[in-house]
Amino acid sequence: MVEEGFRLWLKSTPTIANLRLRRAGSIFLLVAFTIAHSLERPRTDGALPRDFAGRSSDSYIATLGGSGEGWPSVSQWIPFTEMFQNNKAIIKAGCVQFGANKVSDEEMSDLSSSIQSVATFSGVDARFILAIVLQESNGCVRVGTTNNGVSNPGLMQSHGGIGSCGNNKKSPCPKSIILQMIKDGTEGTSSGDGLKQCLVKNGGSGATAYYRAARCYNSGSVATSGNLGQGGSTHCYASDVANRLLGWSSGPSTCNEATVGSLSDTQSAGSSSIDVTSLFKPTSVPAKKFTHSTLSSLVTTQYFSNIAQWEPSTASTGKHFSTSCSWPSSITTAAVYPYTIATCLQYATVGSDDYCQKIETAYGISAVQLRDWNPGLDEACTNLWCGYRYCVKA
Template sequence: MIAGAVDTSHRQHPLHERSTDLYAALLGGNGKITDGWPSIDQWADSLETMFENNKGTISVSCAEWGLPNNSEDETQFIKDAIYQAEKSSGVDARFILSIVMQESKGCVRVQTTNNGVANPGLMQSHEGFGSCNDNGLVQNPCPRSEILQMILDGVEGTPAGPGLKALIAQEGGTADVTSYYKAARAYNSGAVASSGNLGQGGATHCYVSDVANRLMGWTDGPSLCAPHSIGQLSAAHWDSDSSAGHTERNGTSTTTTARIFAQTHGSSSSSLSAPSTPIVQSSVAWTSARVSHSSTSLACRRKGN
């Protein structure tokens, strides 16, 4: 339990009591729990729970790229590798899984992306060594050793760039949950923006909000994060079920949040599907956009900066 947690009585119930497709909060600002970001006790209660809830997504994750889906053994190897990486690095296994899901949805044969730096494997690591899809050379089955290497590349880092372990330490260490959120930003884009706002900077603006929601139990339901406006929020705003009529600690009401997004959402990116789904009742409706996985991670990767 991390000291300094804010009152969370208005928020969603624990993971096992709520739908796993629920995107619970728009998480804007700097990642501090005093600004409404989730404390560690609001994360999924264990890797076992979190992994079980993501199994359905993992099992069909490769089909998006026209590749053979994971076998049951390959999926089990991912969990085993995450536990092994947690033991060797001290990085929370739940955080590792959240990055895996954000980067590849758990597809062991995910392709390598390259925007100036090669990002292979389950965690799209910085010039990592592990891959079961090396320039189109697909391994099926994907060996246990290769899956472990993919996870270690992302967690322990590579000679070319840091992994989660070094980035968490760089941002202050595991005693403060904010360090995890900052590390996620740095893992995706190379650095935290000078403003400290985790919805700003390069690469995928919704990355950290998505990762934090995954840690709280979100799996594969609609993302409520609009990439071109999340950076304008200075604090977290929880969904209508948990915060309707609630005024946030910074004095911004959920109705105001709705108005902000109505004014800034604009036209949808070509990579988004945009069902018009209001999530709060207000005089100004705003829409949520489901971001396709390929646009949230594989198509928007760090460039080694």
């Protein structure tokens, strides 16, 4: 019943070209793909919610304007589990618009676990990743690839990513590919930026950094004015993402593409005098400020204090590591490889002279088993990280 209602809403909702401006070298490329987005007028009665208690998931809270300053704080975002639950009907029916099979319960579970795994490793908040997934593809694991000079595949329509089940509408979509789609969009690719790079490049503190990163991900950059409703691509993108983080899911967006860019930090749609900051209760602890050079440690400290940020060394297949691993001073015990399956029964810590074949021989397992239990490993096992605990029995 819920899914049928969603399909009817999707058919009755006008669509617009969601334009993404991607940079390839020195050339900006305009990439268009269609998503459901309402063109309804913003509220004009000036009546805006003062808190979010009892808010409905079908209610667009408010059209937010300006640079992201004074927008809802991270502490006001709903929990990941609640956010994912609210959007299950959207995700399940998300592939219908593309003529592909609905997302299965297993695929939905794999999507949830993949988002949380990548969030833990990258330091990017899982709720923000989910909001972008919903904004880009409605969570359809079989969404197609758009290509207008730059390939934008997968759940997050990443910049030149390798993860996709859309070319042949593959069903079921393997967990390893779902994971790769989330990695491509969050961690970036060799061709272009992901959410992590957008967070670094656009400054801001706390939640403001995330809202600016959303606009960067959509259009390739934030307008020189700093106004998130201005510039190229989808003007309502950042406001929509903010509302998703507050609990909005199935109802139509009331953000107006034509007017959101005229709003300032202290204005919301339909009001020229109301203070947007009064809509949201302030956090009890001020958010840390950060610079480009301190972003990764900030995100880790603020949201994942138990995850150390460092770049692991890699090993080549069938031979010793080319360089010895080094442990950062902050790490005292080996960390579990972030993409290891949840049902693992035994782990092995990778040392500086280890490689995949050696591990397989030592534990009597096959290369296929090692990859299945540690889905982040590529087929040639060229990306084994020293200092991490990998699953060797399940």
